[in-house]
Amino acid sequence: MASLQFHGNVDADIRYDIRLDPARESNLFRLLMGLQLAMGTKPSPRLPKWWPKRLEMIGQVLAKVYCSTVIFTSLHLGVLFTKTTLDVLPTGELQAITDALTMTIIYFFTGYGTIYWCLRSRRLLAYMEHMNREYRHHSLAGVTFVSSHAAFRMSRNFTVVWIMSCLLGVISWGVSPLMLGIRMLPLQCWYPFDALGPITYTAVYATQLFGQILVGMTFGFGGSLFVTLSLLLLGQFDVLYCSLKNLDAHTKLLGGESVNGLSLLQEELLLRDSNRELNQYVVLQEHPTDLLRLSAGRKCPDQGNAFHNALVECVRLHRFILHCSQELENLFSPYCLVKSLQITFQLCLLVFVGVSGTREVLRIVNQLQYLGLTIFELLMFTYCGELLSRHSIRSGDAFWRGSWWKHAHFIRQDILIFLVNSRRAVHVTAGKFYVMDVNRLRSVITQAFSFLTLLQKLAAKKTESDL
Numbered sequence: 001m002a003s004l005q006f007h008g009n010v011d012a013d014i015r016y017d018i019r020l021d022p023a024r025e026s027n028l029f030r031l032l033m034g035l036q037l038a039m040g041t042k043p044s045p046r047l048p049k050w051w052p053k054r055l056e057m058i059g060q061v062l063a064k065v066y067c068s069t070v071i072f073t074s075l076h077l078g079v080l081f082t083k084t085t086l087d088v089l090p091t092g093e094l095q096a097i098t099d100a101l102t103m104t105i106i107y108f109f110t111g112y113g114t115i116y117w118c119l120r121s122r123r124l125l126a127y128m129e130h131m132n133r134e135y136r137h138h139s140l141a142g143v144t145f146v147s148s149h150a151a152f153r154m155s156r157n158f159t160v161v162w163i164m165s166c167l168l169g170v171i172s173w174g175v176s177p178l179m180l181g182i183r184m185l186p187l188q189c190w191y192p193f194d195a196l197g198p199i200t201y202t203a204v205y206a207t208q209l210f211g212q213i214l215v216g217m218t219f220g221f222g223g224s225l226f227v228t229l230s231l232l233l234l235g236q237f238d239v240l241y242c243s244l245k246n247l248d249a250h251t252k253l254l255g256g257e258s259v260n261g262l263s264l265l266q267e268e269l270l271l272r273d274s275n276r277e278l279n280q281y282v283v284l285q286e287h288p289t290d291l292l293r294l295s296a297g298r299k300c301p302d303q304g305n306a307f308h309n310a311l312v313e314c315v316r317l318h319r320f321i322l323h324c325s326q327e328l329e330n331l332f333s334p335y336c337l338v339k340s341l342q343i344t345f346q347l348c349l350l351v352f353v354g355v356s357g358t359r360e361v362l363r364i365v366n367q368l369q370y371l372g373l374t375i376f377e378l379l380m381f382t383y384c385g386e387l388l389s390r391h392s393i394r395s396g397d398a399f400w401r402g403s404w405w406k407h408a409h410f411i412r413q414d415i416l417i418f419l420v421n422s423r424r425a426v427h428v429t430a431g432k433f434y435v436m437d438v439n440r441l442r443s444v445i446t447q448a449f450s451f452l453t454l455l456q457k458l459a460a461k462k463t464e465s466d467l
Contacts, residue, residue, distance in 0.1 A: 016138060016289045022149040024137040028232060029128045031159055032225055036124075039217040040070030041117035070214055071114050077211045078107035080189040087190060094352075102349040103187060106215060109342045113218040116335055127327050131232065134320050139239045140310060141253060141294055142246025143266035146284040151235025154283060155228040162227070162380075166220035167213065169369040174212035177205075186212065222335060223377050229328050230384035231283055233426075236321045237391050238284040241398035243314050245269065245280075251307045253294060262291050269401075280398070282391050315418055318395060325388065325426040336381060337431030343378050344444050348451035350374060378444055385428045385436035395422030 015021040027033075036042050047059045085100040117124070139145045174186045185195060187208045195204045243250075249265050266288055280286070350371045396419050428436045434443075 014141075014294075016141070016145045016147075016294065017287060018290075020287045021138055021145065021147045025149065025152055027132055028135070028152055028155075029132070029228070031156060032221070032228060033128070035159075035163065035217065035221055035224075036117065036121070039114070039214065039221055040067040041114055041221070042121050043067045043118050044121070067114075067118055071111060071118075073207065073211050074107050074111035074114055074214055074218075077187070077189070077208070078104055078111055080191065081107060081187075084188075084190045098349045098352055100189070102346060103189070105342055105346055105349070107211065109338065110211075110215050110218045112338060113222055113335070114214070117221070120331060124331065127324075127331065131324060135232070135236060136239050136317060140243035140246055140250050140313065141289075142243075142249035143253070143262050143289050143291065144242065144246060144249075144270045144286050145289050146238050146242040146281060146286050148232070148235040148239055148284065150285065151231050151238075151283045155231040158227055158231070159224040162224045163217070163220040166216040166373060168216075169373050170212040170216035171209075172369065174209045219373070219377065222339065223380050226332060227380055227384055229324075230388055233321060233325055233328065234282045234387060234391055235284055236317070236324075237394075238281040240314060240317050240321065241280065241394065242284075242286060243310075243317065244395065244398040245401040247307060247310050247314070247399075250310045254306045259291050259295050262295065266291070280401075282387060311418070315421075318418075318421070321392075322424060322426070325392070329426075329428050333429050333431055336428065336436055337433065339377075339381065340430045340434065340440070340444060343374055344447050345451070347371070347374050347378075347445070347448040351448070351452050378441060381428075381436050382438055382441035382444075385440075386438050388426045388428065389435070389437055392426035393423055395419075 013024060015023065037045055043064050044060060045063050047056060051059055081100050081104040085097060085104055088096040088100055135148065137149065138147045177184045177186055183196065183201070185201075185205060185208055191204070193200060195201065246269070249262070249269065252265065253262060270286060270288055350367060399415075399419070399422075430436055430440070434440050
């Protein structure tokens with residue numbers, strides 16, 4: 001947590017503006033935690049307070065059984081589609097092969113994602129709790145401020161929209177036989193028994209529908225978690241940059257500067273066109289502080305000490321952001337490596353099926369949904385990684401915006417150390433091999449279309465041999 005001086009030496013829950021600076025959120029990840037529990041990636045969840053103490057063991061066992069059921073559902077469908085792929089390989093029908101291979105990749109990645117987040121559940125929970133405890137909900141007390149609530153609201157809205165889009169795409173495929181009134185399964189794969197029999201049909205259909213829902217939740221959870229963490233970290237960078245910009249204003253505010261003098265400084269930092277620099281912030285918006293609320297009761301006669309302490313607070317915030325960014329890299333590096341491979345092959349196969357497959361309307365709609373979600377998911381990971389890399393090295397630019405030279409004799413060494421550390425760029429990699437940025441986006445699409453060209457040549461040769 002930030003010190004009391006960070007908030008103006010009055011109250012840690014002070015709001016710089018009643019309307020534009022909402023209260024601090026106690027849990028930034030409530031929606032994602034609920035989704036994590038629903039998709040079976042919390043084998044040891046914290047039971048609610050109303051859960052009877054004598055039934056704690058039963059609750060933990062039920063959670064582990066549910067996680068095992070989710071993993072088994074994904075992996076057994078992956079195995080069944082593997083058998084289907086092996087059965088259609090001798091026929092040489094590329095459309096049937098690519099259909100089965102696409103679903104094999106999807107379900108094995110769903111199983112991998114579920115197992116991965118189960119194994120990382122405790123580390124992820126500790127990471128979320130650390131961010132909830134240490135994040136700054138607004139910038140250093142000064143004449144202007146930014147509120148990180150905008151980043152929280154943006155991430156929450158994105159999570160809702162992305163999860164609903166993923167679920168809509170997979171469920172529409174799962175319920176298509178019911179919509180058409182046809183007695184068939186949504187997923188055409190091999191079974192060692194008659195899956196359309198009067199006894200087995202309902203159970204198999206329910207299992208496949210449950211598997212489709214798991215696909216949507218697993219794909220949606222990984223992407224929304226990455227975007228949420230990226231937006232929150234970008235919001236913290238914006239908070240840091242606004243705090244650095246207001247270091248001199250913060251010192252004057254605590255030193256008892258008059259409201260008129262602070263208003264002039266506020267106009268200089270915020271309202272003048274010459275100082276209204278574009279793209280200072282990525283996700284947050286700068287607002288004028290309600291100076292009357294902050295000017296009373298904030299006295300600190302030693303302005304040099306106040307400036308140094310404020311700079312120390314900014315350094316602590318910067319270290320917190322870098323630590324969270326490194327933990328983001330540690331959590332997502334193995335996941336992004338497998339995700340990149342999965343997207344490459346899936347994108348290639350989906351485009352090939354869309355170009356060379358049958359022209360059934362429902363099939364085309366489902367293929368377009370999968371293709372759109374796959375491309376957008378790749379864009380999410382690479383674009384957010386690019387934003388983090390570019391925005392993380394702008395601390396020096398933000399520092400120069402304030403009148404730091406007036407206090408340079410108090411912080412000579414501190415300035416040099418801070419500026420050196422401010423050049424540490426944040427990177428999210430795929431298995432330490434590739435940086436997740438726009439260059440990775442281009443390379444994945446290039447690789448996918450290279451495989452597509454190969455498949456099309458194979459299909460053309462098969463057509464010529466049939467003739």
